[in-house]
Amino acid sequence: MRVVVVVADPDPTGFTQAIAATARSALDGNGHDVTVLDLCGEGFRAAMSHDERAAYHSPRPLIDPMAERHAGIVKRAEALVFVYPTTLSTVPAVLKGWLERTLVPGVGFVFDEHHRVRPGLTDVRWLVGISTYRVSRSSVKLTHDNGRRVLMRALRLNTAVRTRRSWLALYEIDRRTPDERAAFLHRVERKLGAW
Amino acid sequence: MKAFVVCCHPDPESFTAAVMARAAEALRAAGHAVRSCDLYADGFDPAADVAGYSDSLRWCDALVFVYPTWWSGQPALLAAWLERMLESIGPDAPRLANVRRLITITTHGSSRFINLLEGETGRRVIGRAVRGVCHRYARTSWIALYGIDRSTPADRQAFLDRVAERMSRV
Numbered sequence: 001m002r003v004v005v006v007v008a009d010p011d012p013t014g015f016t017q018a019i020a021a022t023a024r025s026a027l028d029g030n031g032h033d034v035t036v037l038d039l040c041g042e043g044f045r046a047a048m049s050h051d052e053r054a055a056y057h058s059p060r061p062l063i064d065p066m067a068e069r070h071a072g073i074v075k076r077a078e079a080l081v082f083v084y085p086t087t088l089s090t091v092p093a094v095l096k097g098w099l100e101r102t103l104v105p106g107v108g109f110v111f112d113e114h115h116r117v118r119p120g121l122t123d124v125r126w127l128v129g130i131s132t133y134r135v136s137r138s139s140v141k142l143t144h145d146n147g148r149r150v151l152m153r154a155l156r157l158n159t160a161v162r163t164r165r166s167w168l169a170l171y172e173i174d175r176r177t178p179d180e181r182a183a184f185l186h187r188v189e190r191k192l193g194a195w
Numbered sequence: 196m197k198a199f200v201v202c203c204h205p206d207p208e209s210f211t212a213a214v215m216a217r218a219a220e221a222l223r224a225a226g227h228a229v230r231s232c233d234l235y236a237d238g239f240d241p242a243a244d245v246a247g248y249s250d251s252l253r254w255c256d257a258l259v260f261v262y263p264t265w266w267s268g269q270p271a272l273l274a275a276w277l278e279r280m281l282e283s284i285g286p287d288a289p290r291l292a293n294v295r296r297l298i299t300i301t302t303h304g305s306s307r308f309i310n311l312l313e314g315e316t317g318r319r320v321i322g323r324a325v326r327g328v329c330h331r332y333a334r335t336s337w338i339a340l341y342g343i344d345r346s347t348p349a350d351r352q353a354f355l356d357r358v359a360e361r362m363s364r365v
Contacts (some may be wrong), residue, residue, distance in 0.1 A: 030214070046271040047270070050206055050207075050235070087281075088278060089319065090268060090316055094271070096266065096268065097200070097271030097272075097274075099265075099267050103266075115345055117309070142323065143320075143323040143327070146316035146324075147319050150266060150313075151316050153312065153313045154313040155266075193289060
């Protein structure tokens with residue numbers, strides 16, 4: 001299976017990177033074709049530019065080389081794994097920008113003849129989200145897990161009808177002991193190693 | 196009321212820009228003091244802090260956001276600005292208790308139905324997460340145009356009028 005792991009955390013030494021490394025090795029170990037897109041590591045620009053906005057509804061909406069390369073990779077993906085720290089109850093801005101600038105018309109979705117949105121990522125059969133949270137699980141229930149909704153609902157609407165979804169969450173990350181973090185990595189390994 | 200209007204759209208000729216202008220005009224006509232900013236025109240760098248905006252953030256009692264809803268939430272540049280704002284309200288800095296009103300004026304490409312299916316995450320981010328760092332009893336307002344991709348000029352004009360009317364009695 002062609003798997004794309006999208007990582008969104010500016011801290012190169014943080015726990016998000018450890019999760020991403022665990023995910024990659026579990027998927028590699030099962031013989032999957034894995035590509036990791038480290039958005040901050042690659043310097044992915046979050047904000048859509050004026051020119052990109054103008055090109056959005058044109059036949060060629062991808063005018064930035066990095067966005068175009070990422071779009072090409074995602075178009076061939078059969079599974080998408082997102083790894084990020086939940087920020088202000090949602091995905092980090094750089095990941096939001098990645099959705100906006102990469103999953104453009106013709107990639108993430110297509111417009112039909114009535115200008116309605118139809119799925120574009122129809123090869124994606126598995127959507128995985130792995131996130132750490134500063135707050136508790138009950139706090140997340142109050143604000144709603146908006147990052148999870150963006151990925152597991154908004155993005156999900158643009159994938160295949162029978163796309164499976166998996167979610168792994170570690171709450172109150174700042175209070176977790178090394179053993180608890182290691183246990184979470186083990187959960188990630190088991191979940192992704194099952195495919 | 197002292198309103199700080201924060202606008203975010205890459206195109207200065209966009210409908211969002213027209214909404215922003217109409218909202219600011221209506222607020223002024225109703226006798227409110229208005230400061231405004233346009234994150235793209237300002238050249239806001241997502242990695243920078245919001246020090247340049249902190250004066251207005253502490254001055255206002257109403258924060259008004261004007262932006263297009265993309266992928267169910269705020270555009271990335273505004274999302275980054277909100278992240279930086281949250282970081283600036285650390286344990287050492289008092290929360291934005293001066294902000295008693297949070298007003299969002301936004302447009303959506305898709306219909307209301309699709310947005311409900313998606314969970315209207317942008318609405319929750321401002322209505323709950325951002326509200327959580329404002330005044331304890333801050334009130335929120337949501338003024339939205341759905342289905343803009345298939346709207347007519349008359350629909351958009353009607354929305355501008357609705358925005359002006361809502362701002363006149365905010």
